[in-house]
Amino acid sequence: MSMWEETKKFIKQTGEKLGLSQGIIERLIEPEMVYEFTIPLKKDDGSLQVFKAWRSQHNSLRGPYKGGIRFHPEVNEDEVKALSALMTIKCAVVNIPFGGGKGGVRVNPKELSERELELLSRAYSAKIAPFIGQDKDIPAPDVNTNPKIMGWMHEEYEKIKGVKEPSAFTGKPVCKGGSKGRVEATGYGGVVVLEKILNLKSQILKLDGSPTIAIQGFGNVGYHFAKFAAERGFKVVGVSDSKGAVYVEDGLDPEATLKCKNEKGTVAGCYCKGSVCDVRFGKTISGEELLELPVDILVPAALEGVINESNMKRIKAKVIIEMANGPVTKQAHDYLTKKGVLIIPGILANAGGVVVSYFEWIQGRQGWRWGKEEVLTKLADVMKKAAKEAWELAIEGRVSLKEAAYLLGVRRLAENLV
Ligand code: NAD
16 A cells, blocks of 8 residues: 555545544545646756656645655655645644645755756755745755755746745755754654653553664664764664664764764765774664564654565564654554553654654744744743643544544544534
């Protein structure tokens, strides 16, 4: 089942549980608008290449559409629709006044020069400019897009519109109106949720000493998750990226590992403990082996569908925190939940990014700048509240945490239709 089919199924089942009519359920499932277009790009060698691109505006019942833009060779319409629907639910779970949106370009950005990447980003922004804006649809970064790209897109948007509109994009560089704390927000928010849930669950699940963690994906989300988790006494023993993985039994140093990855181009071979990197500390493993490590907590922070029918029986973690969007398929979720694995859903766990995007949107509109401490403190409050609400619903309704988070989000959405 594709992620879009799975997401639709989750919303449908939740709607039925809440006693919503079929009409309302359909209203909550189908995107309000999906734009599909092409972007012709003149390459450095003079040739022309055409890229397919999308923007899905899923639901605006609670506010303007909000969601990232992904650059990836596997982007497709169904994926963009699914990710936009997850944004709708996510914004409702953390109770911020946005709906859901998502965009993407089917491209491998690693094959583009810096100049080509800038041209593509500006062209994407020009295509969606008529349909977005700070009260309509506010894009942000996602996989393979970053503050620099948001800066280009935002600049292009303002040029076309002929106005200054600071909150039309979020995830911008801080010097161009971005919020302090946005870069680390998703990883930090995930660690806050993890701690809160472990705390609430402490009578049922005891993790001894410093619980061990393995993280798939060492990009923005995975690195910051590792950094904050290590600072709070968790032991990060394994990390992976698209080119390989490392295992350091005594716990690795996330900052030294990032420095090593930046030098080598991959985490494979980065055996960094206590800021020293030495081959004696660890071993190189495959990305698949990383997912199956005997750790307390597994953190998929790369792409969707990575824990599925083919590997679910070999997963040994007691807790899985979905930092990517949709990394655990429905089949794997049901199987692992039945086995007693606690799965903290992405619509709760990875909402930190959109919460700080919301703070950036407020700061842009107010012409005001908040300090990083202020941002992270406010973020932690929002994440802890949402985690507690979802947890209580799960206990009360005797459902999994994922089902409870859907109940929380879908109920808030449906309140706008009665
Ligand atoms: P990123 O591009 O910064 O990093 C992605 C990382 O995943 C890279 O290290 C890449 O090498 C790695 N990766 C790719 N394929 C892999 C594979 N097969 N095995 C192991 N590693 C692999 O992206 P990001 O912003 O960190 O986003 C990661 C995930 O988190 C995505 O699913 C995204 O939708 C989700 N997310 C991101 C944010 C955010 O604020 N950035 C917010 C919410 C959710």
